[in-house]
Amino acid sequence: MFPMNPTSVCTYPPSPIQEPYDIGSLFQTIDKELLNAVLNHDLPAAQLYKLDTRRISEAEWHIVDLEDSTVSFRCVPSALEIYKTLDSLLVPLNIYFSILCVHGLQNGQQITLPCHFFRYSSHLVKIAAQYEWHAVLLYHFAFFARRCSEMLQGNYAGWEKIDVDLMEELLLQHRKPQTSDARKATKRR
Template identity: 40%
Template sequence: MLITALTKAQAPPVVAPPIQPVLQASGAPVLIVPPPVQTFTPPIAPVNSAAGASPSLRALFPDIESACITAVITHELRAADLYKLDPRLNDSDPTYNLTASGAFEMNVSKHKAYKTLNSVLLPLNTYFSILTVHTKGSLAAYFARHTAHLVTLASEYEWAAVLEYHTIFFNRRRGDMLEGSYTQWGEPDLALLAQSVFPHRKQISTGSSLKGPGKRTNGTGTSTAGDTCRNYNFGRCESPCAWKRMHVCSSPGCGKDHPLTQHPK
């Protein structure tokens, strides 16, 4: 039995006969493709995934709630909620309302009123600062243009109309930023201006603001008679000027009798 076992152990391995290729009717072999190996592909995170505010970003804005910073960088913060970026409100005494369920909730309606230009500018500047730091890009110029644009509008038109324009314009830019575009912040929306702002020019001051026949002041007691009319230079003021301003080109060193829009380039 030992000799039989050794003989089986030393026997050469049995080799399976080669597999004959399957032939098609034409006689050509059929190409057999093995099934693909299943591999795991991790999902790709969306561009605007809410990863939250980084510690460095929170450190730069310690007076702003982390959730508010996250809402800014994910473009979820609406124009009506800008007051949340105003640190002055943290120092004011909050008021509370009693709800139908018997719970108390903070009344923020007075903050959402935005009765003055300053109530918008301060949180808006904080909003722009957060975006500038987060994107690490050269966006400050576009944001500065929009801020200057709002200041100019508020000086010439009724604040309620300017606030409506700001709210709509702000919320439209959120959609642009979701697509990665920020340049529209620096471009006034002329169609929206014509609809919401231009029909609501401030009324000319009377009474104490009149300093003699035909003279008007700018609200600080200074006559406007020697000033260049900005509206004329953009084609928005007819002659003679209702503000008694000069209708001449505002281009530096020009002063000729044509608006800035017709200045030779």
């Protein structure tokens, strides 16, 4: 057991922050224009990768190459090339949610704001295990667009709901085939 120093006792809930955080100083690796796009709900879901410092930057795609006085064009990578796995989507999405949480809580949003985002992240993990990745990505893009329009009205609760209409439209026909282990588990029930 750790000895407690009476001067370091923590209380819950924490005391209110006296001065608002400068959100730019908390997210120093994120360009100010990009940060504003997140806060104004203008950042499209397909561009979340810009928040992830681990990922390839757009400048490295060499959309136009000028070599030996010739011009060649390369295609911008598709969403499936950028977001190859759940991890490649969740990392920038969590940064996006962190920005919204800090800003929202600082500006009077309910303390439950992060819960909405946690539930959506959990939902993504579940559907990624059940459905083909390309369909999950389409679902996410459509879901994200719907939430952005709601957030413009100050409503963040939509992130925690399951959008049955979108699931029917984009996911159900793309269920992953069951593995033999999953079939055995189903038979045992």
